Amino acid sequence: xALWGGRFTQAAQESAFALSRSVHFDWRLAPYDLRSSxxxxxxxxxxxxxxAKDADSILGALKELAREVVDGSFLPIDSDEDVHSALxxxxxxxxxxxxxxxxxxxxxxxxxxxxxRLFAIDHMLEVAALITKLQTSILDKASEYIxxxxxxxxxxxxxxxxSFGHELAKHAHAFARDLDRISDWHARAAISxxxxxxxSGSSLPLDPVFTASNLGFTSTFANSIxxxxxRDYVAEALFICAMVxxxxxxxxEEWTLWxxxxxxxxxxxxxxxxxxxxxxxxxxxxMAELARGKTGRLVGNLMALLxxxxxxxxxxxxxxxxxxxxxxxxxxxxxxxxxxVTGMVATTEFxxxxxxxxxxxxxxxxxxxxxxxxxxxxxFSQAHEAAGRCVALCESTGRQLHQLTDAEFLGVHPHxxxxxxxxxxxxxxxxxxTTAGGTAPTLVAAQIKNAQQSxxxxxxxxxxxxxxxxxxxxx
Numbered sequence: 001x002a003l004w005g006g007r008f009t010q011a012a013q014e015s016a017f018a019l020s021r022s023v024h025f026d027w028r029l030a031p032y033d034l035r036s037s038x039x040x041x042x043x044x045x046x047x048x049x050x051x052a053k054d055a056d057s058i059l060g061a062l063k064e065l066a067r068e069v070v071d072g073s074f075l076p077i078d079s080d081e082d083v084h085s086a087l088x089x090x091x092x093x094x095x096x097x098x099x100x101x102x103x104x105x106x107x108x109x110x111x112x113x114x115x116x117r118l119f120a121i122d123h124m125l126e127v128a129a130l131i132t133k134l135q136t137s138i139l140d141k142a143s144e145y146i147x148x149x150x151x152x153x154x155x156x157x158x159x160x161x162x163s164f165g166h167e168l169a170k171h172a173h174a175f176a177r178d179l180d181r182i183s184d185w186h187a188r189a190a191i192s193x194x195x196x197x198x199x200s201g202s203s204l205p206l207d208p209v210f211t212a213s214n215l216g217f218t219s220t221f222a223n224s225i226x227x228x229x230x231r232d233y234v235a236e237a238l239f240i241c242a243m244v245x246x247x248x249x250x251x252x253e254e255w256t257l258w259x260x261x262x263x264x265x266x267x268x269x270x271x272x273x274x275x276x277x278x279x280x281x282x283x284x285x286x287m288a289e290l291a292r293g294k295t296g297r298l299v300g301n302l303m304a305l306l307x308x309x310x311x312x313x314x315x316x317x318x319x320x321x322x323x324x325x326x327x328x329x330x331x332x333x334x335x336x337x338x339x340x341v342t343g344m345v346a347t348t349e350f351x352x353x354x355x356x357x358x359x360x361x362x363x364x365x366x367x368x369x370x371x372x373x374x375x376x377x378x379x380f381s382q383a384h385e386a387a388g389r390c391v392a393l394c395e396s397t398g399r400q401l402h403q404l405t406d407a408e409f410l411g412v413h414p415h416x417x418x419x420x421x422x423x424x425x426x427x428x429x430x431x432x433x434t435t436a437g438g439t440a441p442t443l444v445a446a447q448i449k450n451a452q453q454s455x456x457x458x459x460x461x462x463x464x465x466x467x468x469x470x471x472x473x474x475x
Contacts, residue, residue, distance in 0.1 A: 032118040039214040061094040107198040109228040109316040130338040137346040142168035150355035158362030162439040174247040189233040192217040196227035199315035216472040238302040241330040245298035252292030269347035301326035368423040386413040
């Protein structure tokens with residue numbers, strides 16, 4: 001059922017209709033379109049723009065349609081252009097021409113962006129809830145390894161020994177920032193566009209504030225042109241999805257490296273691994289690799305929408321039809337990847353002995369030599385130089401730092417006595433890192449505890465927001 005056409009003398013060509021048609025992907029907006037229609041019906045009724053008996057008839061039909069959309073008994077047909085036309089067809093099939101009264105004071109321009117905001121809020125909350133579950137897995141796993149040393153890396157080279165729990169916990173902090181972004185995004189996304197009409201508002205006595213409250217939005221639009229043309233909330237949601245993907249990709253990369261024969265640190269559970277069709281010995285960390293690979297499409301979806309938006313003039317343009325598929329795909333991708341990564345993290349076991357053995361390798365204790373001299377008030381530039389000479393001496397003689405003699409230490413720097421050896425232990429180096437946020441196990445334990453408490457609070461907040469949204473949708 002077309003929502004336009006009175007001034008046209010020719011029907012759309014098949015190719016034009018095929019290009020224009022969006023119902024094959026925007027049908028997933030149907031529950032939100034029906035809910036926004038109920039809110040619009042309420043304001044028409046409140047403003048006496050529709051007869052009470054007609055309002056009752058339309059409301060009953062909308063609720064019946066909502067049930068049929070959920071159970072799949074009402075679906076779009078080939079002649080439906082988009083979700084809006086399909087649902088109006090369903091409405092008029094049930095109650096006749098009176099169903100068309102619902103269109104008063106509303107355009108597809110304000111209608112579709114209202115629907116998309118509702119969809120985005122609903123699904124970004126779902127993404128947020130899954131992120132908190134991943135954080136739980138990360139922090140639980142990190143707490144298992146607080147007292148286990150491992151080499152820390154910069155440039156994928158051994159840097160300094162660290163608590164392996166500290167290494168794992170860093171990912172939880174990255175996802176906490178993603179959750180903060182979702183919270184900030186929600187404040188900007190929860191603005192109703194309904195009542196903006198095509199672009200200029202309406203001459204009918206509508207009440208956009210009433211409608212916004214009915215739909216659970218925190219406010220309504222300030223400028224009707226901006227209301228129908230704004231897709232910042234989609235672009236920003238896509239950025240958040242891409243950023244979550246980047247953080248998932250970092251986990252994927254680390255798990256892939258750690259499970260390799262060369263590292264041999266991680267034992268990924270069979271349930272989160274795959275094999276080879278030709279090499280029977282293979283056990284591949286495919287969930288980690290797929291998490292890394294899916295990030296490309298998340299970044300691509302963001303770039304696609306930004307490119308679409310970059311030069312759109314004035315108010316609504318049909319280019320904005322391209323806002324939905326990138327958002328749908330990015331959300332679907334995260335809903336697919338997050339549970340798999342959560343399970344992979346929770347079930348991975350790490351080889352404590354191998355990590356501890358690797359911790360001092362690559363002269364990772366060299367900074368302890370420099371710090372030892374710095375504590376004796378040797379300028380750090382000189383201390384750094386002396387530590388470097390110690391490393392060079394070890395390399396040339398095939399030894400480790402602690403194996404240098406007292407005479408060799410003194411030969412490098414007059415303040416470098418044998419007492420430095422007390423600093424040249426992995427546990428000593430880790431325990432000495434007591435500055436805020438450092439890797440000393442006592443600090444790591446406190447950091448993880450604080451992060452777990454914060455994550456629990458976030459979980460409760462998200463659950464509350466989801467509950468309120470669900471109640472609004474079922475009204």
